[in-house]
Amino acid sequence: MGYIKFLGTAGARFVMISQLRYSGGLFFSIDGISFLVDPGPGTLIRAGQSKPKLxxxxxxxxxxxxxxxxxxxxxxLMIEVMTEGGFKKKGIVFAPSDCLYEDPVILLYCRDFLEKIEVIEEKKVYNFKNLKIEIPGKHRxxxxxxxxxxTKDNTTISYIxxxxxxxxxxxxxKGSDFLIINVVLYEKKENIAHLCLSEAEEIIKGIKPKKAILTHFGMTMLKNKIWEKKDEISQRVGSQVIIANDGMNFEF
Ligand SMILES: [Zn+2]
Incomplete structure (x- = not known):
């Protein structure tokens, strides 16, 4: 049905600024529909270097x-890429309101290139081509x-x-078949608004997806060689857990 290409797996500041892991976003291709999620630094370069080229x-x-x-x-940059330098008016950008109205991260001139901007609202369901995109609720x-x-047909892929x-x-x-979770911390740290491994495990145990993919790693996840722990984590949570790496192609 499709695939997700991980153009980066860096989480938070230090892994990103040191580029210990790349920090491009996620490229989804589902039944021929392509879209991009969270285009961090290096998205364009990593997409260009991927084989086959995206x-x-x-x-x-x-x-x-x-x-x-x-x-x-x-x-x-990716709005310009999607719209062929702004010459082809197309595409939808889904973004929270504070990316658009307060200290905007989406430049006004780029907005004109788009077919539409959808301001993300919690509990809303959007129809994007023949895919259903549901926003369960605000994160903290x-x-x-x-x-x-x-959701496409009977398969639900979620991104936390x-x-x-x-x-x-x-x-x-709940109800996700495949779950991508950003897990920055190996152990809990107070006053840092990110998930740690044990919290991600609690979420996976509660949701019971067919497969859960951990990504967006901070320094402590790398120091603890998280990729060596996938079997023990899978056993603890009762779902197959995959540890993403740069350039990984997840097919479903
Ligand atoms: Zn953040």
């Missing part, structure tokens, strides 16, 4: 979960932040971007 001018939508630079850095991350549940843990996250993303 056809970026086929992108028909961009989803921006929140305004932080590791997610939004190349949003304007300091700035306006949203994930999505994307940056957030502190709160139990409703499990209700939000």
């Amino acid at each position: 056809k970026l001018n086929n992108i028909e939508g961009i989803f921006l979960s929140h305004r932080h630079i590791d997610h939004s850095c190349e949003i304007n 991350h300091g700035v306006e932040t949203y994930g999505f549940k994307l 971007p940056d957030t502190s843990f709160f139990p409703e996250l499990i209700e939000y993303y």
Whole structure:
């Protein structure tokens, strides 16, 4: 049915600024529909280097979960790419209101290139081509932040971007077949609005997806060689857990 290409797996500041992991976003291709999620620094370069090369001018939508630079850095660039330099009016950008109205990260001149901007609202369902994009609710991350549940036929793929843990996250993303979770921290750290591994495990246990993919790693996840722990985590949570790496292609 499709694939997700991970153009980066860096989470938070230090892994991003040091480029220990790349920080491009996620490229989705579902039944021939391409869209991009969270175009962080290096998205264009990593997409160009991927093999086979991704056809970026086929992108028909961009989803921006929140305004932080590791997610939004190349949003304007990718709008230009999607619209062939602004000469072809097309595409939809989904973005929280604070990316548009307060200290905007989407430049006004780029907005004219788009067919539409959808201001993300919680509990809303959007029809994007023949995909259904549902926004379960607001995350807790300091700035306006949203994930999505994307459904095509009977398959639901969800993305849980940056957030502190709160139990409703499990209700939000129930019914997901495949779950992508941004897990920055290996161990819990107070006053940092990101998920740690044990909280991600609690979410996976509550949702029971067929497969869960962890990505967006901070320094402590790399120092603890998270990729070596996928089997023990899978056993603990009762779902198959995949540890994303740069350039990974997840097919479903
Ligand atoms: Zn963030």
